[in-house]
Structures are given as C-alpha cells and as structure tokens.
Amino acid sequence: MSHGFITAIEIDGAGGDPGAWRGPEVDPRAILTGELAVRAAQRAEAAGVDLATFADALEAPDDVPDRVSVRLDALGLAARVAPVTQRIGLLPTITVTHTEPFHVQASVATLDHISGGRAGWIAEVSTSAEAAAVIGRREPAPAAETWREARYVVDAGRRLWDSWEDDAIIRDAATGRFVDREKLHYVDFESPTFSVKGPSIVPRPPQGHPITAIRVSTPEALEAAADAELVFLPDSGVLSDQVLELRENARRSVTLAGPSVTLTSDQVVGPLVLVSAEVRPHVDGVERLASSIEEWAAVGVDGVQLRPASLELDVPLIAEQLLPVLRERGLAGSGQRGGSLRGRLGLRRPVNRYARSVR
Template sequence: MSRRRLITAIEIDGAGGHPAAWRGPEVDPAAILTGELALRAVQRAEAAGVDIATFADALEAPADIADRVSVRLDALGLAARIAPATERIGLLPTITVTHTEPFHVQASVATLDYISSGRGGWVADVSSSEEAAAVIGRREPAPAADTWREARYVVDVSRHLWDSWEDDAIIRDASTGRFIDRDRIHYVDYSSPTFNIKGPSIVPRPPQGHPITAIRVNTPEALETAAEAELVLLPGVGELEERLAAIRVGAGSPRVLVSVGVLLDEDPAAAALRADGASHLDHIGGVERLADLIGEWAAAGVDGVQLRPASLEVDVPVIAERLIPLLRARKLIGPVGRAATLRSRLGLARPGSRYVGSER
C-alpha cells in the first residue's frame, strides 16, 4: 500500500517569525508594507512545489516595541494581492470571526477563490481579548469556549451561503437579457445563538464549491472546531500522536499539518546568533535533520507540515532550494504539480450544493 504524499505549507508573517527578521541586511523593510516581501516568498515556495501559503493575522495590533515591526498588512488583502501573481499554490489568509460579520467573511473568501481560480481558503480564528473588542467596539470580549462555539456556526453558515447559488445559476444570456436563473439561487434562513442570516450570498458559488477551511488547534477550545475543517494546523510537536488521536476522534476527517517554526542554518554558531531573541522555534539547525523530523512526523500519522520560517528572505530560499527537493528525493512529497484547484491538490472532492432541487 503506497503512502499518501505529505502536504507542504509555509506561513507568511511580516518579514518572518523572528521579531528581528526585518533588521537583516538582506531585507528591505519597505518591502514588508508593499507586499513584495511576501510575494517573493510565496513565488519561491510555489516554484519549488509547496502546496499552500498561509497568512498570519489578528485583530490586535502588534506590540509597540521600538526594534520590532509594529504594523501588519491585512492577511486577506495580501492574499488577494498575491493571487494574480501565482498559479498553483493555495492561499489561506487568517480571518478572525469573533467581531466580523459572517456574511461578509464568506463573501470575502469566495471572492478570493475566484481571484485565485480555485486556490482560495481561510484559516478561521477567534479572539477573546479586550484589546480586539475595544478595536472593533461592537461587543464585549467572550470566553474562548464561547468564541470557538460561535466559530463553528460561522464555518457552517459560510458553507450554506456558498451553496446558496447552484453551479449553473449564472446564465449570461445577452439575447434574452437574463444574467442569472433566479430559481437556482436560494435563501439559507440560518439561525445561531449569536446571528441570523437569510441569504443568499452576494457572490456566486465559488470555483471549489467550498473553499478550504483551516483551523489552528492551539487551545483545547479550538479542538472542538477541528472536525468542521478540511485542514488542521497543529502547532508544536510535543505529544504529537496523542493530539492527532484527539483530533481524529470526531466525525470529521481533516488533513492534519504539524506546524513548526524553523530557522535553517548548517552552522551552529550562526544559527544560535540568528535565533537570539526568538521564541516558538521548533527547529534551529540544518536541512537534513529537519527532513529526518518530517519523516518521523509522517510516520506518526500527520498529513503534512506547515513551516513557519524565522526569516522570509533567509529561510524560504533554503526551504525552496534544499528542503523541498530533499523531501521529494525521499518520496515524502510528490512532484511539482500543474495548476489545479486547491481541493483537488489536497485530494478532496468538490462538494455539490445542498440546495439543488430545493424551492427555498
């Protein structure tokens, strides 16, 4: 029986996961806010055959510390900027659903799926902080359990709204003046404890039917939502098998990617110097050892790996030029694929609309 090839992803977060990455001599700090730094990293990853780029984001402002980047580009906007400049790689921006309108969230993700020709998705996240609540000013902060419970409803209603247009609802018949078939557009009439949506969506059904939904399981509360996702990001590597088992207890069968912060340098002294002041780095060292670890994680049952590079300009070229070819040589990942939808790239079927034949 052949082993399924691993899914590979990189995370885009400012100049990189290290707070001092922007200060490296190889980095043009201005390129962080033009999006060029992120675009270059994603294009390098795509050329190597990486499957997905995720984009970090949060409603809370970055810490205002003099030697750190205290600004952040909107992840969804950045993904939309990069989509037309790429062809194969999936694009998953982080979107915090706690203080945002579910109707607009799903419409934004559907739009990204169109812009990227079926490579769109999102990392659904929540916020329980007072700072985020103050930034938005619409509601008080809620406990993590409540925010993740609400997130499950947001994910669910998003799929209902993506289904609210049947695939053949758009006619575009200029001779009769009919652009859409109204009988193939449906109300969702969705109710949850915190919101109600009548629908239908303002965006036609996305190219993938349902763009890919990912959840980062970094808290016990997030674990309950994992069953709603197609893709789960599992930060860190401690007690990996136990956490994998917990995710797969539910009815869903998401693809699970272990998420690791990496700083790649064969010189131990140079690596230690670069790592100074960093946190949440799971691997500091060479490519061969990281490839060994990825092989061990694959044997433990993960479906892939999300790499969070310490520096986009330093570590992404090493990932693209050395690590990915090494994983391919070890047959842990497949060849560079042709342009396709992200769902097909992940081996996921395109779902049909639940409203076909409905009069709702």
C-alpha cells in the same frame, strides 16, 4: 482520492522572528507593499510547496521598538498574491469573532474566484480584551464561547456558498438575463449570536467550498477542528494523541449527522492534519529539519506547515535545499500539478445542498 505529503509555508511580515526585518537582506518597505509576500509565495510555488498561509491578528501595534508591530490584512495580502501565482493554495487567517459572517464567506468566495479555485481560509477567534476594545464591536468572550460561534460561522459560510447553484449565471444577452434567479436560494440560518437570510452576493466558488482550516492552540480549538478540512497542530510531545482525538471527533460528527451522510471507501474521515513549526534552516540546517519532518510523518500527520523565521533567508533554503531532500525521502511530490486546491489535496468537490438535482 489520495494526496501526497503536504507542504505549506506561513507568510507573516518579514518572518516569524520579530527582528527579521532588521536583516541586511530585507527591505523593510517591502513588508507593506506586499513584495516580500509575493516573492516568498512565488519561490515556494516554483519549488512545489502546496500551500501558503497568511498570519493575522487584531491586536493594536505595541511599543516594542525593534519589532514590526504593523501588518497588512491577511485576506488582502492573499488577494495581492493570487494574480501572480498559478498553483499554490492561498489560506489567509480571518478572526471571525469581530467579523461579520456574511462578509467572511463573500470575501473567501471572491478569493477563490480570482485565484482560479486555489483559496481557503483559517478560522481564528479572539478572546483578547485589547482587541475587543480596539475594534469596539463587542465585549470579549471566553474561548468556549468564541469557538462555538466560530463553528456556526463555518456552517453559515458553507450554506451561503451553496446559495448559488453552479449554473446560476446564464449570461443570456438575448433576454438580458445574466442570472437565473430560480437557482439562487435563501439559507435562513439562525444561531444564538447571528442570523443570515442569504443568498450570497458572490456566485458559488469554483471549488464549491473553499478549504476551511483551523489552527489548534487550545482544547476548544481542537474540538472545533472536527468541522475543518485542514488542521494545523503545534509540534508537541502529545502530537500523536491530538491526531487521534481529531479523527475520533470527526467520526463522531459524521455519526451524529445521521444516515444521510455516506462515506466512500477511499474517503478519509476527519481533517487533513499538518504539523505547524517555526523553522530556521539558515541556523539549524536543512538535514536536521528534514529529519524532524520525517519523525512527524511517522505519527500519521498529512503534512507540515513551516513558519520561516526569516522569509528572505529561509524560504530560498526551503525551496532549493529542503524540498529536494524531502522528495528523496518520499515526503514531497513535484508540486507542479495545477487545478483546484481541493484536487491538489485529494478532497472532493462538495455537492450543493440546495440544487434541485440533489433534492
């Protein structure tokens, strides 16, 4: 299955610029009602953007006077956007270090159901002593440990999504049976830090598995990204090296999985890779940004995640000016195709590992 060059925007408060909320075009109250996020997602969707990602962090509000140091929960904000959009993918950031794995998968599965199969999530970790103190659940841990645990969370989540077979809901009014219990399964997952018996409380998501993404910011995250289907890499001078390392790690994972894993000729080994860059088209201009994206595409990435400095200023420019330029250069499709996010990205729907038909 093939995909075109992928475009994504990040939604983070009023924008990536800490002072974006002060602009005359922004109603600061709209940050906490979700209206800024809704408006940005709808504009992006209408223009053909493929994904909207939602930033999140666990640190407590700081005392810098001119910065928005409060935020809405990313998963809740994505759920706010889901019913008022139709095609754009929705990927909230979830910090798994301080969140129960069972609740992570149930929440993401719920988002996939209410969005009609457009959900994913960005797995993140926290090594911050401040965040650990604010939440009070556990002591801080180094990146190697937190990313190792994150990989277990990803694995457990996929198993729990498979704990319901696709046809487990039967809605048999005559017998009063809504669910066929024979098609629910224990997962009996064990890791060094948690265990989950299952099954999930949420039926299998429309996509089978919502898209799992990782934002690479450390060497440990780069290694963990081999388990992801979508990866965000920072714009850097070693971009091409990171793309090669990601795909080599993924090939190694497939090899270690053994002969039970088979790949078809049109199946890409490794995650889809997007360059993540903060952008200011209202300052730097659209043509300059389009040229940068063209350079990134030349090193073999699959798309770009644009982090607007100001949602109200930059998203309209991305929608009305940048996307048409990218289409002219063959770097963006119409974006009007509906269906699931997996289908939009050219990813197959996973087979359920517990279904009787695959045993």
